[in-house]
Amino acid sequence: MSEKIRVGVYGAAGYAGQDMVELLLKHPQVELVFATSSTSAGENVPYTNLRYIPAEDASLSEADLVVLALPHGASAVTAKEALDKGVRVIDLSADMRLDTPESYKEWYGLDHPHPELLEAPYGLPEINRDKLHNLDKVAVPGCYPTTTLLGLYPLLQMDVLDSTAPIIVDAKSGVTGAGRTPKANTHFVTVHDNLTPYKTGRKHRHVGEIEQEIAKITPTHGTLVFVPHLLPVSRGLMASIYVTLNHRITSDKVHSLYTNHYADEPLVKVLPLGVDAELRDAVLTNHCAISITPVTDNLVHITSVTDNLRKGTASQAIQCFNLMYGFEETLSLI
Amino acid sequence: MSEKIRVGVYGAAGYAGQDMVELLLKHPQVELVFATSSTSAGENVPYTNLRYIPAEDASLSEADLVVLALPHGASAVTAKEALDKGVRVIDLSADMRLDTPESYKEWYGLDHPHPELLEAPYGLPEINRDKLHNLDKVAVPGCYPTTTLLGLYPLLQMDVLDSTAPIIVDAKSGVTGAGRTPKANTHFVTVHDNLTPYKTGRKHRHVGEIEQEIAKITPTHGTLVFVPHLLPVSRGLMASIYVTLNHRITSDKVHSLYTNHYADEPLVKVLPLGVDAELRDAVLTNHCAISITPVTDNLVHITSVTDNLRKGTASQAIQCFNLMYGFEETLSLI
C-alpha cells in the first residue's frame, strides 16, 4: 500500500480553507500535516488534532503538496517558495489563473511577483482535463468562472453562439464568497432581507478570467456582460446565462447537446428539460447542476449552480489533486 | 370640507390586501368601510375596529369604491357587480390588465367572464397618467410589469432600443409575491437558503402583460426574455434588465436620459451613476429605484427595484385612487 500524500493548507481558517480541510480529511490518500491561519493561530482545526499555525511556522519540508487559500499577491510568493523546494502547489487564489502579467496587472492592479507561475494550467477538469495530469502546480478557477464556463462549455465547444451577440451572465452568490473578514457589506443586517448587485457590467475581476477561458475555446465570441449579486444565503452560486445561437443550431437541440456532452461527467448534472436548476441542487454537493430553457429559436437561457466552496473551489481542487497524482478523479468526491 | 370616500377591500387578508388596508388607513380622504376574507372572516382587521367579513356579506351600497385583491377570474365577477351598482373599482388582479379576451384566454386559460372590463386603463401613472383621471375602474399592473416597465420606459419612449435584440429581464421576487396560501413552494424549508427560477423564458403570465404595454410605446421591439426567481426574503422585487441600444444613442447617454425623464416623478428614484440599486432601496417604500450601468457602447444594464406589495401593488393603487378622485397623486404616499 502506498504512503499517503502529505498536504499542508495555507489560509485554512477562511471559508474556502475550511472546506478544503474538511474534504482533504475525507480523502483516503491524504495526510493533513499543517493548516495555517494568521487570525486563528492556536485554535483547534475542526475534526483534527492539529492547531492552526502562523504561515511562517509552517515547514514546507513536511509537505508533498500545499493548497494555498491565500489572498492574491500573497499566494504567488508562497507558491514560488514551495515549488522551489519541490513541493507541489494547488492555488485557490487568482495568482496563477491569468495567462499573462499584463492581464494580471489589468485586473488585480499589481505587478505579478513571479510571472513564471502564470504557465500553470487552469484547473477546470471538465474542460481542461488533458492538461492536468502529473503536474507540480495548478490554478483552481474562481467560483464564478467555474459555474459560468460549465454552463457555457458545450455551446462554446460546438461554436454555435452568435459571436455578435453578448453573453449575458446574471450571477448570484452566497456570502461565503465574500470572505470571512468582517466588513460593512457582509454585516448580517446589510445582507439579510436584501439582494445587492455589485461590480456590474464588466468591472468584476472574474470577467478577465472568464473571457480568457472562453477565448481559448471560441476565439471569436460575444462580449461578456457579467452582473454579480450578493444573495442572503451563506453558500451557493447561480449563474443565469442568456445567449444567442448562430445559424448552426436551434434552441430545441441545446438540451440534448448538454446531456450528451456531460453524459460521462460525474460532477456535472444536466437536469431534465422543464426542470430549472435551483440553488439547493448544488449546495453542500461536489457537483454543478445545469438546466436549459429554449426561449425562442435562437435564444437560450441556462441556469448553472454550484456550491461556491465546493465545485466552485475545494471539490474542484480535490479533482485537480487526484489528477495530479493519478488517482481516480472523483476519489472521495462521490 | 368634503366627505371621505368610502372604500371596501375584497381579499383584504392576503399580503396585497393587508398592505392595501394599511395604506388606505393612512389616507386622509378614505374611510374603510369593510374588508372581506374567506379564510380570516371574524378576525380583527389590524389597526382597525373592523372584522373581516365573508365577501358575500359585504354591502356594495356602503362603498363608493372597492379594491379587489382577489384571484383572477373571481375578481372580474365582483368588479362587474360593483360597477353595475355605480361603485368604482380598483382591481389588483389580472382581470382588467390585458386588452383582449383572446390575450386573457392565452395567458390565463379562461374565457373572460366580462370582456367589457378589459377597456379599463392600465394603472401605471408614470406611463399612463393622462388616462387615469376621474375613472370608474382601473387595472393596477402586476409587480413584475411595474418594475420592468419603469426600468425600460425612457428607452422605449425614445425608441432607442435595437428592435432585433432581445429584452432580457432576470427578475427576483420576495415570497409575498407568491401569495399567502400555504404551498410546498412557499414552505420555509423550501425557500430558505435557496434561490429558485420558475416559469423561465416566456412562460410566466406577466410576459403577456409586459409585452402588451411595451408594444403600446414601441410597436417594433425585441423579444422579451423573462426569468423570474423566488428569493429567500419576504418583500421586494428586482428586475435586472439587459438591453441593446440602436444607433440613435450610446450607452453613456442613458443615465442622463433617465434622470431627466424621471426628474419630476416623486415615486421613481434614479440612483447616481456608479451606485447600484439594491433590494433594500425599495422595500417598505412607495417608490421604484433604478440604477443604470453602461456596459459597452450599445449594451446597458438596468436594475429596477420596488416593494412588490407597495409600488408593485398597493401604493400604485393609491396613486390611481388619487388620480380617480382628483387628489394630489402622491397624497398619503410621500
Next chain:
Amino acid sequence: MSEKIRVGVYGAAGYAGQDMVELLLKHPQVELVFATSSTSAGENVPYTNLRYIPAEDASLSEADLVVLALPHGASAVTAKEALDKGVRVIDLSADMRLDTPESYKEWYGLDHPHPELLEAPYGLPEINRDKLHNLDKVAVPGCYPTTTLLGLYPLLQMDVLDSTAPIIVDAKSGVTGAGRTPKANTHFVTVHDNLTPYKTGRKHRHVGEIEQEIAKITPTHGTLVFVPHLLPVSRGLMASIYVTLNHRITSDKVHSLYTNHYADEPLVKVLPLGVDAELRDAVLTNHCAISITPVTDNLVHITSVTDNLRKGTASQAIQCFNLMYGFEETLSLI
C-alpha cells in the same frame, strides 16, 4: 462477510425520512430495499436508483427491519404488521414512546391501537443503552426530549436537583421540526424574521415524554416547564435549561460532573467552561453539544443543542440500529 441488513423506510420523503435514508445509505451494513411516500410516490429517492412507492405497495417480506417515519397513530398499525411478520421495527413516531395507553391517550388524544407496543424500550442510548441490545423494536425519542434529557441527565442521575424547584426548559427548534406539510405556520413569510413560542407551559406533547423519562431516573423531581419556540432556521434545536441544585452539590462542580459523565460518549460533546453551545455546534452533525454556566451557588444554566433531524431523530435511530444488531454503536456516525 455477513450479508447486509435489508431496511425499508416508511414516510421516507418527510424531513426525518429523508435524513434517515441519507444516513442508511452511508451505513456499510445496510441495504435500502424500499422507501414509501404517499405524496412523492413515483419520484426518485435522492442518491439512489429507487423510487418512492405507496406504503401499500411495500413488501414487508423483503425487509429485515423497517424504520417508521409516519404520523402517530398510523405508525403503530404498520409496526404491528411488521412485527407480526418477524420484521424488526425502529419507530420515529410517538407510538411506542409512552409507557401506558393512558398516557398515550392523555397526550395524543387517541386510544392506542396496539398497547402491547408500548413495552418497546426508549431508544436514547446514552441513558438507556443496556436495554437496547438485540431487540425487535425500539421507540426513538423525539427531538425535544433527546436534547433536554441529555442536557439534564448527569444532574438527574446524581439526584442533585432541588425537587421542589421547577425544571425550566426554554426550547427553540428549526422549521423541519414542524414537518413538510405546508401550513400557515410554516409559510416562509410567517416564519422568516420572526420567533414564535407555541404550546407554552405544559401543553406540548413532549412534556409527557420528558417527564416520564425524568421520573425513571429521579422519581422525585420538580415540575417541568417547557416553552418551545419556532426559529427562522431549517435545522437545529436548542434546549436552554434552568435548574436549581439541592444541598448535595454546588454549581461550580457541575461542569466537571458533565465532562466526567460524558467522557466516553462519542456523540455528546461537553464544551469548555465559558464557551456557550450555539446552534451551529450541532447542525448537520450526529452529536449533542452541551455547555454549562454556573449562575449562583445553586442555579445552573445548561444549553443543549442537537440537529433535530440527526441526533434528534435519524442519527439516534442509527445508534439504536447498531445496538439492535450488535454493531459498533457509532458505526457510520463518526
Next chain:
Amino acid sequence: MSEKIRVGVYGAAGYAGQDMVELLLKHPQVELVFATSSTSAGENVPYTNLRYIPAEDASLSEADLVVLALPHGASAVTAKEALDKGVRVIDLSADMRLDTPESYKEWYGLDHPHPELLEAPYGLPEINRDKLHNLDKVAVPGCYPTTTLLGLYPLLQMDVLDSTAPIIVDAKSGVTGAGRTPKANTHFVTVHDNLTPYKTGRKHRHVGEIEQEIAKITPTHGTLVFVPHLLPVSRGLMASIYVTLNHRITSDKVHSLYTNHYADEPLVKVLPLGVDAELRDAVLTNHCAISITPVTDNLVHITSVTDNLRKGTASQAIQCFNLMYGFEETLSLI
C-alpha cells in the same frame, strides 16, 4: 403656533441613531438641526436634506435638545458639554442609567467621567412617568431592560413574586442590537442559520441595570438569571420570563392583573389569554406586546416583545421627549 424644538442627534448613522432620526422627522414639534457620524460624515441623512457631520462640527448653540446615540463613556462627555450650555439631553447610552459611579464602574469598567449625570431619571414612562416631566436630561433604558421590566412590572409592583426564587429571563435579540460596526459575531455567515447565547448567567451589563430598577420597586427580590441570545433576524427582542409567585396570588389571576394594569397604556399590549406574543407582534411598532401563560398554580411564563430599536430605544426616547416638553406622551407614536 409654537416654534419647533430644534434637535440634534449624535451617532445618527448607527442603527439606533437611524431610527431616532426617522422618528424625529415624523414628529410635528421637532426640527432636526444636525446629525453627527464619524464614519458617515458627508453622506446624506436619509429622508432629509442634511448631511452627516463629524461630532466636532456640531454646534450645540443651534439645538434646544440633543439625542446621544454614542458609545458609553463618550456619551457622558457630550452630555456634560450640552447641559453646561443649557441644551437638554436624551441619552440612549448607558452613561446615565446606573445610579452610582460604583455600579457604573462595576458593569462598564470605567470611572464615570461626570458622576453628577447619574441623577438623571430612568426614562421608562410606564414605570417612571411621574419623574419625567419638564426635565433637562433623561437616561433612556436599554432594550433588554425595557422589555424585561415591562414584562415583570405588574408582578413587581404588587409584590407577588416569591423573593426566594430566581427571576429567569431567556432573552433573544435581533442583530441590530449588536451595533453597526462589522465584527466576527455579526458577519452574515456567523449569524445566519444559527442561534447564539452570550454573556450567559449574570455577565451581561444589563443585569446591573435591570436589578437596580427591580430593586426600586421590590427591594426584596429573587436573583436575576439572564441569558441573552443572538437571533438570525435584524430587529426585535423577546424576553421569555419564568417566575414563581408567592402565596398572595395564584397564576390564574396574573393575566387579568396585567390587562388591568396596562389598560390605559397605549404602548403596551397585553394579548388575550392563550395567544403567545411572537416577535412580529412588535417589530416595526412602537409598543411592547406581552403574553401570559399560567403554568402551575405558582409558576408563570411571560413573553414580552419589543422592537429593540423602537420601544427598546428610539420610540421610548420620543415618549421621554414628549414628557420633557409637556406634549402628549404618544405624540407621533400612535
